[in-house]
Amino acid sequence: MSSGQTAPDPRSAFAALLTSAGSRVLAAAETAPADPLKAATVLRTESERALAESAGEDGAPGVAPADLAGAALTQARLRARARVKFGTRAERMFFTEPGLEQATRMSVADYRARRLAAALGAGARVADLGCGVGSDAIAAADAGLEVEAVDSDPLTVAVAAANAERLGLDGRMRVREGDAAEVDPGGYDAVFCDPARRTARGRVFDPDAYAPTWDTVMDLAARAPASCVKAAPGIPHERIPAGAAAEWISVDGDLKETALWQGLGDGPARRATLLRSDGSPPATLAAGPGGGPAPTGPPARYLYEPDNAVVRAHLVAEAAEPVEGRLLDPAIAYITSDRLVATPFCRAFEVHEAMPFSLKRLRSSLRRAGAGTVTIKKRGSAVDVDKLLRDLKPSGPESAVVVLTRVGDRPLCLVCSEVTASP
Template identity: 55%
Template sequence: MALTSCDVDLDAFNELLTPRGQRALAEAGELTGADPVAAATRMRRTYDAALTSAALTQAGLRVRARAKFGADAGEMYFTPHGLEQSTRAEVAGHRARRVVAAHHLGPRVMDACCGVGGDLIALARAGCAVSAVDVDPLTVAVARANAHALGPAGRVTVSVADAATVRPEDHDVLFADPARRTGRGRTFDPMAYSPPWPVVLDLVSRAAKACLKVAPGIPYEFIPGDAEAEWVSYKGEVKEATLWTGHGDGGGRRATLLPGGHSLAATGVQATAGPVGRYVYEPDGAAVRAHLVGEVAEMVNGRLLDPMIAYITADDPVDTPWAARYEIADVLPFSLKKLRATLRERKIGNVTIKKRGSAVDIERLRTDLRLNGDMSAVIILTRIMDKPSVLICDVPPPA
């Protein structure tokens, strides 16, 4: 029986790497976007069903992968789940640079859950010697192919093995990206990771230095006390969290913004609540996850609208990559009738709706507002000193 994973056949995948398979893959790439049945019918005139399916699957995955890997996607190989769980190239590159910066020479890294190899490629390109393992033979074949395609392959070895069996003490750095999917789909429980959290922590305890990729929503109680937790945002969207141990940071919290490379560490400053000013600032999600709202408020000389909600208000405009700024045109107690009347009076027919600390269903509200007009606005649903409120803000100019 052929070994399969995520509708990709191992034998057919290996055939993709042969000269004949490469011709099939090139033809499949030319058919991207065509009717699937017509594309398969055309390729079946030359290739068998397994190779046709593998080539068309890879061609489609490469198109989807461009958002994460850019031009490299055209040379890489994937499985559907492997692509979904892979690290965006810019994020992997940032992490690899941090790993290398902690060593005078290229460190020896054990990648204990390598997946399709996005991180091992970034680590190798940064100068690391990477020994990588994954429990799934197909995934290992894909990672090897990617290391060969994007290299430098001479710095990488990939083997089939259970992460629990590796010896992190034989390497300078442990890197681990435990799988966050079960048979029922994505999981947010670290105990359901593969390998499970206790196994991951055992590996960390035996490593001189460790770097763990985890979901950005990881419960804070699972973060080791001696780990620096770094939340990474890419173009305003929080992508992941990374836990660093043994790197001399001694714990703490940090947020990083990509592609700009801005980084903010916790200083312990606490923001206080105060009256609504002329502006409202929406901190980047990485700063919110890292509990750095106080640090952002200090940057803009601001205060919180509510002690429990991450919206900052201030009297003056301050440019910062750490928060989006909106000029407040009106502040209302939340009332559908009042909000609808105010928007109609202002001839606002197009709104961007944001919320924190509000139970209002945004799409239902959009329908209930019955918008009509040529003007635009940003509506923020939140609480102000524990009272449901709405801010009507001017649309900011393009960045």
């Protein structure tokens, strides 16, 4: 930027995207050349034309062509990235960079919204405190709830409001600027809160550094008739309130979040819920009344790897029970069994060879198997996976899965292949 120039106002540039001229430039940005310089040239020319043709119209944007072009190009690229989380909805939505980073994947937001709607009933009033670009509020409104979405950032509020309008949900979703900590949670049937876990320096792992802080969020949740709080999947168990039901949620095996429920007849204190992108029904595993530890034993014919949601929820023993399994080591989440049983909570592997870890022995085993494609999994092992793959130098037409773990202080290596049990 040259001396004397002022930085473009992002709110003005975003407001311009909502006009007919902005829509035209945004449409051009969707098909702009991949090369940034070429894209900028094409879009600036289109912006100049669109702004000139809209001059004098009500709501005509008062922005420079370069600013409108930049905003459109940024938005188009954010939409392309957002398809992973939002599917086809992304094509009609608007985003900010930090808003997209923290936004809930829609399959998770939809699942939570259905739980809220089932417990509260259609038309219940829900406050979304710290709504971001609106993914959770959108899901709640789509489920039939009346949502008031609050965020402290003016640009984010404008983006969330535009998303509600573009998705046809503005009749059930009101967005306003405000401080979440100052909202009276007793004025709603339930509150939802997703505290910000990112700063300019990156992801925040300490709950006390969330915004609002963890204590503030927990106070809001406790004063509401019912609540759901979204927390990081790695939140320490000791930071979970005694009265909350904690639910670890994964999508296709990728652990996404911990949802803390209060006041909804929440059931077990710990549960793991697995969502699938293929549209299959959610699978939930809950802590039982006994909750004793799983037995331990040596490697058997099959090895089960529990989903990360199961592991974080401390439900490995519950996952072992239906497969008649036992743990190789009481502190490590690998289950072994003589039976192959279909279970949504674990991936299954057939064990072809079990041995104390040795590079020489493992290389010989893979050579005998003709394994040129090797996947290495580890829990409780300090082995450098990348270095091990280089040292193994696998070759051949077959594939194998190598599991590195330990029993006590003894390193253990299992050579396996993934299998699928019939339901």
